[in-house]
Amino acid sequence: MRKVDPEIRVAKDIRELSRMAAREFAERAVEAVDRRGTFAVALSGGSTPESLYDLLADPEETFVDRVSWNNSHFFWGDERHVPPDHPQSNYRMANNRLFSRVSIPKENVHRVQAEDPDADRAAEKYGLAIRDFFRLRNGDWPRFDFILLGLGVDGHTASLFPGTSILHEKKRMVAAEWIEKFESYRISMTPPVLNHAACVAFLVSGDGKADAVREVIRGEFRPDRFPAQLIRPVNGRLIWYLDRAAAARLCA
Ligand code: 6PG
Numbered sequence: 308m309r310k311v312d313p314e315i316r317v318a319k320d321i322r323e324l325s326r327m328a329a330r331e332f333a334e335r336a337v338e339a340v341d342r343r344g345t346f347a348v349a350l351s352g353g354s355t356p357e358s359l360y361d362l363l364a365d366p367e368e369t370f371v372d373r374v375s376w377n378n379s380h381f382f383w384g385d386e387r388h389v390p391p392d393h394p395q396s397n398y399r400m401a402n403n404r405l406f407s408r409v410s411i412p413k414e415n416v417h418r419v420q421a422e423d424p425d426a427d428r429a430a431e432k433y434g435l436a437i438r439d440f441f442r443l444r445n446g447d448w449p450r451f452d453f454i455l456l457g458l459g460v461d462g463h464t465a466s467l468f469p470g471t472s473i474l475h476e477k478k479r480m481v482a483a484e485w486i487e488k489f490e491s492y493r494i495s496m497t498p499p500v501l502n503h504a505a506c507v508a509f510l511v512s513g514d515g516k517a518d519a520v521r522e523v524i525r526g527e528f529r530p531d532r533f534p535a536q537l538i539r540p541v542n543g544r545l546i547w548y549l550d551r552a553a554a555a556r557l558c559a
Pocket of ligand 1: 351352353354355356384385386387397456457458459463464465466
């Protein structure tokens, strides 16, 4: 299948970046619900999307009224191996910033059961939840309408970290991976799931990410070193939402 070139959109700062991403989120949500009656989205963790989630929930903004929350189903691209009330939990961050502020049926929030002491079992259950939601037959891949991703300074995205075996996963939808530098497991969607989405959007802010942005987008293809290079939707859009600081070395 064809691979499309990434769309690169640069905002002046995190505020404008979040607003651009909120517009994209709302447009994808409206389009999906108009077309299929349902919007299936995978959220990113980390700190960059916090202000995006705040904007989406803000009653003073237009986004909260444009998104059909009852028909929107939320997943995560990855989760830390911690309970949902842990400060490190990606679910907790999204719940504080978004789900606690909008009216959304609890069955529409499909969190990773990362409280399970067995990370592999948590990953397997999450994969089954995705399979059930999309009513997949064996061998089929889910097609999320929108997947939001961040980028680490080391070129990781979701929990696809340099040099880890999940980078080469071709069969499973979700896998658990021990991440040495965190001395902890992470649970992540695998590259094929991310690459079967209709639209994948990176949201990257700050000059600390500028080198990684340049290497991932313009550098030699070395996905074991820069795993975000693996994200190339097979039949979907890839958008990089960058603020000026993160984009600073793109043209260098
Ligand atoms: C996570 C994310 C991870 C994140 C990047 C960027 O669980 O932390 O999925 O991939 O998006 O590490 O994190 P920041 O937005 O905090 O810089």
